[in-house]
Amino acid sequence: MSRGTLIDLLYLFSATTFIVALKGLGSPKHARRGNMVAAFGMLVAIVATFFNYVDGHALRHVWLILLAMAIGVIVAVPTARFVKMTAMPQLVAIFNGVGGGAAALVSITEFIHIKSTHPATYVILEVLLGLLIGTVSFAGSAVAFAKLQELMTGRPVTYPGQQLINGVVGLAALALIVTILVTASTSLLWILLALAFVLGVIFVLPIGGADVPVLISLLNAFTGLAVAASGFTLGSNLLIVAGTLVGASGILLTRLMSKAMGRSLSNVLFSAFGSVITASGATTRDDGRSVRSGSPEDIAIMLGFASRVVIIPGYGLAVAQGQHVLRELAELLESKGIEVFYAIHPVAGRMPGHMNVLLAEANVPYEQLLEMDEANSELATADVALVVGANDTVNPAAVDDPSSPIYGMPIIHADLAENVVFLKRSMRPGFAGIENDLLYNPKTTLVFGDAKDTLTKMVAAVKAN
Amino acid sequence: MHNVLLQYLTVLILTAFVGTEIIAKVPSILHTPLMSGSNAIHGVILVGSMLILGGATTNLQEVLGFLAVILATLNVVGGFVVTDRMLEMFKPRAAKVKETPKDEVAP
Numbered sequence: 059m060s061r062g063t064l065i066d067l068l069y070l071f072s073a074t075t076f077i078v079a080l081k082g083l084g085s086p087k088h089a090r091r092g093n094m095v096a097a098f099g100m101l102v103a104i105v106a107t108f109f110n111y112v113d114g115h116a117l118r119h120v121w122l123i124l125l126a127m128a129i130g131v132i133v134a135v136p137t138a139r140f141v142k143m144t145a146m147p148q149l150v151a152i153f154n155g156v157g158g159g160a161a162a163l164v165s166i167t168e169f170i171h172i173k174s175t176h177p178a179t180y181v182i183l184e185v186l187l188g189l190l191i192g193t194v195s196f197a198g199s200a201v202a203f204a205k206l207q208e209l210m211t212g213r214p215v216t217y218p219g220q221q222l223i224n225g226v227v228g229l230a231a232l233a234l235i236v237t238i239l240v241t242a243s244t245s246l247l248w249i250l251l252a253l254a255f256v257l258g259v260i261f262v263l264p265i266g267g268a269d270v271p272v273l274i275s276l277l278n279a280f281t282g283l284a285v286a287a288s289g290f291t292l293g294s295n296l297l298i299v300a301g302t303l304v305g306a307s308g309i310l311l312t313r314l315m316s317k318a319m320g321r322s323l324s325n326v327l328f329s330a331f332g333s334v335i336t337a338s339g340a341t342t343r344d345d346g347r348s349v350r351s352g353s354p355e356d357i358a359i360m361l362g363f364a365s366r367v368v369i370i371p372g373y374g375l376a377v378a379q380g381q382h383v384l385r386e387l388a389e390l391l392e393s394k395g396i397e398v399f400y401a402i403h404p405v406a407g408r409m410p411g412h413m414n415v416l417l418a419e420a421n422v423p424y425e426q427l428l429e430m431d432e433a434n435s436e437l438a439t440a441d442v443a444l445v446v447g448a449n450d451t452v453n454p455a456a457v458d459d460p461s462s463p464i465y466g467m468p469i470i471h472a473d474l475a476e477n478v479v480f481l482k483r484s485m486r487p488g489f490a491g492i493e494n495d496l497l498y499n500p501k502t503t504l505v506f507g508d509a510k511d512t513l514t515k516m517v518a519a520v521k522a523n
Numbered sequence: 524m525h526n527v528l529l530q531y532l533t534v535l536i537l538t539a540f541v542g543t544e545i546i547a548k549v550p551s552i553l554h555t556p557l558m559s560g561s562n563a564i565h566g567v568i569l570v571g572s573m574l575i576l577g578g579a580t581t582n583l584q585e586v587l588g589f590l591a592v593i594l595a596t597l598n599v600v601g602g603f604v605v606t607d608r609m610l611e612m613f614k615p616r617a618a619k620v621k622e623t624p625k626d627e628v629a630p
Contacts, residue, residue, distance in 0.1 A: 069570075076564050077541060083560045084549040090610040093560050097603045100567060107570050112578030119576055119585065126576070126589050130596025138604035146555070149605055154562050157598035163591035164571045167584050171575075180528060275558050282565045290531050292571050298531055299538050300567040306542030307561055311554060318551065402552065410554035418612035429551060 061109065068106040069296040075099025076300050080307060086424060103296060143419050144376050147408045148206040151274045154281055155199025161284035162192030162251070168291050169247055179239050181291065186235050188287035189247070190254045195280040197258025202270050202277065205262075206408070212270075215263040221328065227257050261327075269326045271409040272315045276327075279308025318404035318468065349485070352503040354512050357444075357479050358519030360503075364441035364477075366397045368433065370470055371417065373407050374447020374483065380510035381420035384446060387517050388422070394520075400426055401433030401443075401470050403451035434471045443475035447509050449482075453494045464492055478502040481509050556609045563602025569595035 075095050082092020108117060117123070134153075141149050165188035172181065204210045217223075234250045237243075265273050282304025289297025316323045361367060369388065375381060388398045400422065406413035414427055428436060437443060445452055452472040455462040472478050473496055480497060482504060496502060505512050549557055572595040576588030 072567075076567075077545070079564070080542070080557075080561065081545045083557045084545065084553060086550070086553065086613055089553060089556055089560075089613065090607065093556075093563070093603060093606045093610055096560065096564055097607075100563075100569075100599055100603070103567060103570050104573070107573045107577075110574065110577075112574055115578070117573070117577035119579060119588075122585070122589060123573055123576055123592055126592035127596045130593045131600050134597045134601035135604060138601045138608065143609075146559075146605070146609070149601070150555075150559050150562055153598050153601040153605065154565075156594040157562070157565050157568055157602075160568045160572050160591045160595035160598060163587050163594070164568060164575050167575045167579070167587045167591070170581075170584060171578070278558055278562050278565070282561070285565045285568045285571070286535065288568060288571045290528075292574060293527070293531075294571065294574075295531070295534055297567060297571055298534050300564050302535050302538040303542040304561045304565040306539040307546040308558070310543050310546050311549075311558060311561075314551075315554065404551040404554075409558070411552045411557075412555050414552040415555060415609050415612060424552070424613055427552065 062111065065106045065110050066295075068102055069294070072099040072103035072106075073296050073299040075102075076303055080303060143416055144408075145207070146412065146415070147271055147274060148203045150409075151199045151202045151206065151270075151277070154274065154278045155196050155203065158192045158195030158199065158277070158281040158284055160192075161281060161288050162189050162196060162254075164288045165189035165192060165284075165291065166247065166251065168288075170244065172291075173242055173244065176242075182239055182242060183235075184287050184290040186238060186247075186250065188284050188291060189251065190231060190235070191280050191287065192284035193251060193254035194258040194261065195277045195284060197255045198262045198277050198280075199274070201259050201262040202274055205270055212266065214266040220260075220264060224257075224260050227253065227260060231257055265327065271405075271412075272312060272323075272326050274409075275308060275312040275315055276323075279305050279312060282306075282308055315405070315410050318410060321467070349497055349504050350500075350502065352479075352505055354505055354515035355519045357503065357505055358516045358523060360477060360479070361391060361396070361442060361444075361516070361520060362394070362523050364391075364396055366399075366436075366440045367391060367442045367444060368399050368401050368428075368437055368440045368472075368475065370401045370403075370433075370443060370445045370448050370452060370472055371406060371413055372403075372446065372448025372451060373413075374449075374481075375509050376407060376413075376416045376447070378447065378509035380446065380513050381416055381422070383510055383513040383517060385417075385420045385422050387513055387520065388426070390517060390520050398426065399428050399433065399436055401430070401437065402427050403430055403448070403470050404468075406448060406451055430468060430470055434474070437471050437474040440475040442477045442479060443472040445472055445478065445480045446513070447481065449480075449494055450492065452496060453492060454496055455492060455494070462492060472496065473499065476501070480504045481512050482506060483508065556606055556613075559602065559606040559609060563599060563606055566595055566599030566602050569599050571595075 079092040079096030082088040165185045169185045205212050231253045238246050282301045286298050286301030316326045391398050402413050404410050452470050456464045456467040456469045572591035576592055579585040579588045
């Protein structure tokens with residue numbers, strides 16, 4: 059067997075592990091092994107590449123390659139290991155962005171490389187698509203990172219004529235691509251690069267903080283497509299398979315995520331959601347309705363009499379770092395013979411499934427985590443629904459107020475439980491900026507304060523009873 | 524149309540269907556690890572970056588290729604380690620024994 063065939067076989071093996079890995083990632087039991095399988099396949103592909111030929115020569119600059127890899131490993135491992143789990147979305151954003159950047163760099167270099175050989179038009183098109191998509195993903199991910207890391211405002215950034223400007227920049231990029239196809243000009247290529255960068259930034263600016271995870275998922279799919287385009291240019295089935303897998307699954311995942319918020323993808327991307335509705339919260343507050351508030355000790359007594367408690371956690375819990383105390387409370391209640399479940403809204407936290415990860419980090423067994431539909435059927439027979447740091451995901455306006463911006467979003471029906479308890483910092487509306495009627499419901503009790511403090515007091519009170 | 528192009532397009536179309544099929548049944552609790560895991564998989568652009576730097580003949584190509592390998596390595600290594608860290612937490616209560624973390628990719 060020739061060396062080239064052997065390397066291609068190893069690449070085929072890697073491509074297969076990626077498919078097996080994605081399938082494994084779909085089940086809680088095999089997910090971790092799936093990730094390991096992909097990592098192994100990646101290692102095989104990387105090692106095989108060292109023995110590959112480029113243009114009939116063995117790989118040049120091997121030491122330079124090893125040096126660049128060493129730099130990458132030294133930066134990536136500690137970052138990935140030690141960044142706090144609440145900061146995970148921005149971490150995924152940045153690791154996605156650099157992948158897009160790499161794809162763009164590969165495309166640029168390949169363009170310079172093949173230009174002298176008078177390549178066919180479709181070859182130039184592949185290169186330009188890789189450059190455009192990769193750069194948009196890179197720049198977009200950088201802005202998404204800045205929004206999540208709160209280096210800039212998480213609110214949508216809007217300005218007059220925004221849609222028009224975005225459209226013009228997009229069309230200009232397309233026109234430039236057509237021109238480069240005809241002229242194969244390198245200087246125009248740099249302009250396209252700059253334009254793609256601008257496009258990535260202005261595409262992400264109007265998207266609000268709550269929607270950024272959906273955006274990251276989309277940018278992840280973009281990077282996949284950019285990698286697939288590079289695969290066409292370099293003639294690599296491995297890159298085409300891996301890139302297309304990520305592109306196709308990423309687009310599907312993005313749609314699932316926006317569906318969980320009850321909105322269409324185009325609504326997420328183009329409506330600057332959350333920029334104007336904040337004001338409406340204040341007006342409905344003057345109608346004389348009152349809320350009932352209680353102390354942590356009152357709630358401890360209420361929980362003591364319950365036989366079934368459903369906990370509904372939100373991002374506020376993670377911000378207060380209260381997961382561990384919450385688990386302690388749940389275990390305490392269980393030891394008293396009370397059934398405890400966690401009801402997880404698909405978009406609780408900052409990414410779908412983020413809340414599960416945060417709870418798992420606090421050693422909450424995942425058998426106790428119920429997905430929304432399952433949780434809703436349990437809630438009808440629950441004595442207490444304990445809402446910790448969540449708001450929009452239990453807002454009944456999503457079901458009964460067609461004028462509400464979140465109308466149509468599936469919610470967790472905390473209102474079905476006998477009693478509802480909110481642990482909240484203040485009366486301020488949630489991330490979407492919408493008033494929640496459930497707070498004024500006669501069966502609702504509010505406990506104001508930091509979630510972690512309140513939970514700690516509740517644990518002490520339950521122990522004392 | 525070129526035969527090679529046709530072969531690549533075939534691979535692309537078939538893989539696109541595979542990609543959507545295997546994702547369709549994923550429970551929502553695994554959406555974040557899935558996104559992160561597929562993020563690591565597109566880090567395979569490292570192979571492309573290595574070929575670019577390995578075939579570089581001018582200074583400009585060397586610089587661009589060098590940067591590409593660094594960025595792609597960040598994507599691969601960071602992607603797999605973060606995903607592993609997330610999934611480490613999905614262990615059932617019985618198996619809470621702490622393992623020493625090991626790196627998946629040591630190129």
